[in-house]
Amino acid sequence: MLLVDYVDPGHSWSNYSVLHAGKDNTPLAVEMFHHEPTIFHIGSVPNAKVRQGDTTMTDNSSPGREAFGDIAPALADYTDRILFxxxxxxxxxxxxxxSFVTVAALMALYRSNELPIHLRKALDNGISREELVEVITHLAFYSGWPTAHSALLVLRRVFEEELNRKP
Known part of the structure; x- marks a missing residue:
């Protein structure tokens, strides 16, 4: 993760973490981590500068690049820069x-390849296990029982992985 310094006389916080970096490793978005998480586009944060040498993330580490950057670098770049x-x-x-909207759309459209990623992201974004089960239950009547069944199987795997990761 790259760290970004931000100096603003009106604020006491100064560190942000880069969420995504462009092809040339230019920060696109940052999150302050001293207070309640807030998302900023780095272009709207004046005087923000990336600290040299403060990286634990390689240039190849991003959602798009990890998923398909080896075979579709342009699509990976669009995914990282535009979507995320x-x-x-x-x-x-x-x-x-x-996350709610994305999980609902992926479930309803039977997009089970992307569903695990976004179910984990939903949990990280504060949606509870119970809420995820409820959204799937509710959508069974709108998108069909097979989509709900498939989504619940994926959700079960995500829950199991989550339990196995905890110390």
Whole structure:
């Protein structure tokens, strides 16, 4: 993770973590980690500078690059910059709300390849296990029993993985 320094006389916090970096490792979005997490586009944060040498993340480490950057680098770049670097960070919906919408859409459209990633992201964004089960139960009547059944099987695996990761 890259650390970003931000100096603003009106604020006491100064450290942000980079959520995504562009092809040239330019920070696209940062999150302050001293207070309540808040998402910013680095272009809207004046005087933000990446600290040299403060990286635990390689240039190849990003959601798009990890998923398919080896065979579709342009699509990986669009995924990282536009989907996760812009769309997910728009202020009109919280990350929690975006996770609800995304899980519901993936379930209803039978997109089981992407569903585990977004179920984990939903848990990370504050959606409870019970809420995820309820959203799937509710959508069974709108998207069909097979989509709900498949989503519950995926959710069970995500829950099991989560339990196995805890110390």
């Amino acid at each position: 670097g812009e769309v997910w960070l728009r202020k009109e919906l919280s990350l929690r709300d975006r």
